[in-house]
Amino acid sequence: MPDKYHIKTRPVPPRRPRIGRCGVVDWREDCAGCHNCVKRDCVFDRYREEAAYIRDMREMDSLFFQCMGCFSCVQQCTKGLLSLSLNPVYERLGNGYWTPQMIETTWTQAETARIPVSGAGYRGPFSGTGFDSMWTDMSEIVRPTRDGIHGREYISTAVDIGRKPALLQFEADAARDRLPPLVDIPIPMIIDMMPQGYRLPNLPAVFKVVAAQTGTIAIVDYNEWDLLGNDLEQYLPNLAAYIGPSAPAPAAGMLRKMRLVEVGDGDRLEQRIAELKAVNPDIVVAVRIDLDAHGVERGIELAGEPYIEALHLVADVNGSELNSGSPRFVKDMLRQVHTSLVQRGIRNEVTLIAGGGIALAEHMAKQIICGADLVSVNLPLLIALECTLCRQCNDGLSCRAGIREIDTDYGVGRMTNLVAAWHDQLIEVMGAMGIRDVRRLRGEAGRALFYEELEEATFGKLFGKRRNG
Ligand code: SF4
Ligand code: SF4
Incomplete structure (x- = not known):
């Protein structure tokens, strides 16, 4: 049996004061000085931490908002002097899609590499938009296989990128045709280029090390190749150059050491792919398609x-x-x-990589259930570096999180921790679903519930179809 896939992690504390959700307001004036003060009973020891934080305060505009919001001290103070307050800075994090909770949980995973535990139950809405309108079926959670998923049991998260033949033909005990090349990676996630506006120059050099340490692949725009540094050679198997529709191909020597390359959709696509293959027949070429009004049709056609x-x-x-x-x-x-590809009988032949909107580990699992073989991720890795998604860099302004000044060790540690935490969560989800191989999860829509379908089945006969459903 091959060695288990394991990512080495270590705690990487934040460089800046934490931005938490809750703080305690303590009206001390009327304090009775009880000898068994409820503050000493905080199981998270937040009062002591707050005192230490104030003693060593490094940034004057950052208050201590690290309370877990359990309400224990608030409810038990005999004089009712304690109350919780929400941090306005926390509430301004992100945007409508990247919620403060997503950002905070990403920071915690990047620091500790642990699976986030929300505790105290879920009090949010039953369903929402985007990935929140589907639920994974955890009905296998009671099966014994669940017990050892991080220990004895083997759950594979490995995927192959490349073309698979529809059938194999043999001649004299050997495959008749040369099998197309495949890139196998141990986790269904690759690192994508940063979206325009978030392309900070020191990030590609961090991505290349993270990709190598986690066994995955980082896509880097070939126009930014010189940002990767001088020690590039050893990282080439974990790098994929993105070549825009009219950009020149990388040097032959470099192409021969890469396993994957990505080309932008455009004219002469077949010819451009053939030229890359002529240099390195073992390289896999992915085609990047923008999901605009024609993206779905273009994907199906290609x-x-x-x-x-x-x-x-x-x-x-x-x-x-x-x-x-x-x-x-x-x-x-x-x-x-x-x-559509399943209906045409060609789904198994091509690999689908889905990018955009992958903010949490559960999104990776859900996108695979919806038909992707693997996902590409970018913004969560930036958030791992304490980015607040303030978008100042998008406007060409300076970064308040000081991401341009990070050292590689810190960046690699935080991003690697996040990938490890996501991997553990994927294993949790698959264990709960009774699935031992992530390749079996692909397109398993029967293992998920979709709000729109449930609503249609339940209320459709009474009220008709949702207009925008
Ligand atoms: S509400 Fe709970 S976590 Fe917060 S300070 Fe009080 S006891 Fe600690
Ligand atoms: S903190 Fe703001 S300025 Fe810095 S990288 Fe994030 S979005 Fe850009």
């Missing part, structure tokens, strides 16, 4: 072409269809491409 090995379908950072007034969500677009 998947039927024999020279296509992998398609990278990319929505915007919020998972929305590009350039659309009423955008579709990336999971629905992927489902459409996947289902």
